[in-house]
Amino acid sequence: MSNSHPLRPFTAVGEIDHVHILSEHIGALLIGEEYGDVTFVVEKKRFPAHRVILAARCQYFRALLYGGMRESQPEAEIPLQDTTAEAFTMLLKYIYTGRATLTDEKEEVLLDFLSLAHKYGFPELEDSTSEYLCTILNIQNVCMTFDVASLYSLPKLTCMCCMFMDRNAQEVLSSEGFLSLSKTALLNIVLRDSFAAPEKDIFLALLNWCKHNSKENHAEIMQAVRLPLMSLTELLNVVRPSGLLSPDAILDAIKVRSESRDMDLNYRGMLIPEENIATMKYGAQVVKGELKSALLDGDTQNYDLDHGFSRHPIDDDCRSGIEIKLGQPSIINHVRILLWDRDSRSYSYFIEVSMDELDWVRVIDHSQYLCRSWQKLYFPARVCR
Template sequence: MSNSHPLRSLTSVSEIDHLHLLSEQLGTLVSAEEYSDVTFLVEGKRFPAHRVILASRCQYFRAMLYNGMKESQPQAEISLEDTQAEAFSMLLQYLYTGRASLSTAREDVVLDFLGLAHRYGLQPLEASTCEFLRMALSVQNVCVVYDMASLYCLSNLAQACCTFMDRQAPEVLAADGFLALSKTALLTMVKRDSFAASEREIFLALSRWCQHNANNDQLNQATIQEVMAAVRLPLMSLAEMLNVVRPSGLLSPDHLLDAIQTRSESRDMDLNHRGILIPEENIATMKHGAQVVKGELKSALLDGDTQNYDLDHGFSRHPIEEEGHGHSGIQVKLGQPSIINHVRLLLWDKDSRSYSYYVEVSMDGLDWVHVIDHSKFLCRSWQNLFFQPRVCRYVRVVGTHNTVNKVFHLVALECMYTQRPYVLEKGFLVPSSNVATIPCGASVTEGVSRSRNALLNGDTSNYDWDSGYTCHQLGSGAIVIQLAQPYMLASLRLLLWDCDDRSYSYYVEVSTNQQQWTRIVDRTKVACRSWQTLLFDPQPASFIRIVGTHNTANEVFHCVHFECPAQLDVEVTEGSPGSDQPSTDSTSQNAHQHVLPRQLSARPASSPSSSSSSPSHSQHL
């Protein structure tokens, strides 16, 4: 006998949903005298309403209509000041039906409607109206929408307006809506580095604004000076300052002289330039008008192809000059002055060579400023470079060294402004995720393993007597990892081979050029096994050298996994059975050993031999 409910098969028709009828029927009560018990007076028009409906839909009206004051008296009439009748009618329609038609309303009514939603605390309605306005922005309305968004602290809408104005700055300055901006909104807009109009256009627009508001009681001489101070005079030509600014009388001769002096005595890149801002998008593309203006084999650099390159094609290049000679490098001209803080480079990486280089930016192609200097460091493959935001028109990459020949090869260049968080220390990127990975361009340059880069493949489970580790003979050689670029590191983590109860001793050094090494961890007097989490004072590093000094089983040092910085989102336990606590000598007092016990499902019948000399075979474990 079935235990199922006899009506369960009728699920598809058991839920009755007549919300549309409810909305329509309540909508018939809007502005209806029948059953109404309160009347609102707006711009001389009467709007009968029903307390219980308004109170149930809006906290503001609940407090107004049931607070014991005169508004809560039966048949009360309530006058609403500073409210437009058409917008209030739309609001009542929304409160009764949950619907409002914004596309058929005039812009000024929609803005008043937004004001009512904000005043009455109707946040879902406010958010929906903001989204509609964001999608409906135009040159003609963006200023008034921005003014209201600023007034009501609607940050998302205000940001959308700023982005729109930045992209079409000259047109916005010429629009009538610009003249109606409040002083606060006006200054916030034109002071942005990303408001990319010419200074002449900004000056003329601000002059019109002052003239348009001349009869405003708030527009005194101090306000005019505050507004005109937003003009970046040193960015104007001498002819513009003399023939456009001086005749207006809005700025004093001293202001002009100071600007002329600043322009004549400052480097071009020290001036406060403006540039377009396009977040999270590579602007070094032909789509954005970028072009390679210097360098050999120009066509490959900006084509977006980062896969198809070899010894003969797919890269741009330039000869590496001797130090002290002029460097033309590989130079890209962006489509327009732009704000960037992030550059990605792909150095040619079809073999094990490394390069050194620096990156400069310029506005005029003459005055250059270093933003990245890796001229003394060895780098390879993808370079993720971050710096303080700069306005620039030109980007130049200059190679200073190639470990194979005297040519610098660059496969790809990307420029952008990123809002993703990043941390710089002494000019070096401080990574939060593991950068010692194959996708990040890291590689093992010294050490013996059955498979290349086994140390960096992220596999911390599949290793045994035969495979899954990298090793070196004690007393000779080391295990060396090269990162793609120098990073500021303060931790690393490694897994020593732990399929039996042996322990190891070792030390770790870092370098940026493989010539000068700094010892960061000394565990030569400590019996260590399994997981090692090592903390140390921050050091710039692109090479990490792990040198084994002792193995209780044989004369080979074995490491299964390496990462930096240490990813501490795994459970670790300090110390291990049979091992000493970390030493406290001066070179290792900041290093801490952690062990994550590993259970093996099966083990070889006999222990590995410790008498062999070659570390490349499993029996020498």
């Protein structure tokens, strides 16, 4: 007989693996409701089940059903709160068969299902559900997904939500889900440097959140606004009329803005890990230097004096250079450059960053070194343009 039946997993000679049959037979007990000895009640809907199967699959149910409490009595009815019938149906199917279908469910049901996997101690189910949620993130569901991921300390799902919100910050601020965020999740979002929306938009979104959540501590929420990043007009015509920030706080912000150097302000910036953001794909352009397009799309393998690299004249006062304007303020900590290495010459250089092309901060200084070929340069992360 062949062992290649499409529903039968491959097994080595001498091994029998009929796990799929076992799953089908045990799953049939759930569908047929036979031999049930415990009943769960969720949203007034009754779910007959089998103690021994639940106990074998879940330590939580083992303690609940065989721990000597009221629920361990024969034919007991156990009401379950804080979940929905749809999510509990999915959980029972998973317990009995090891299978769950996520693709046709609403996000709210999936998040309830995820909370049940966490509550009842199914880490593999928790991971698989989290991975699926990562693939369906959108403006409408990302806030509630982040709230749940933060509550249950799910690092991968939390990270994916943060990356999505960073790249769609202004749309997230105006979404309905933003108003439903818990205070902790809200602050975790807006306090991050990489949540790079205009500060006026962040303030207005927090103002709406405070109106929608009137019982929360609004002063604590408003401390997340970076007032020195707002213009004088915005401070006087937008922030001041709200009444949520004191006149002293507004005056302090004006003082910081007027007395600080620009690059010392706590700017927000886009964070795109492990990608070259100095490309036309991300809206970057060369504003100073010769052969401007070569820097962004140059051939780093086949370059010569006429193509494949950008250049600038070397003068005595070192005022010439290559200047790149990024598509948006960004957080960077790594620059990789290729110095001309088709002859024996070496070069000295430095790298500076700025937000306004006026206040420059030197992050790399190799002006006293002789360098050539590839330069892999790391420095403390800065927001720059």
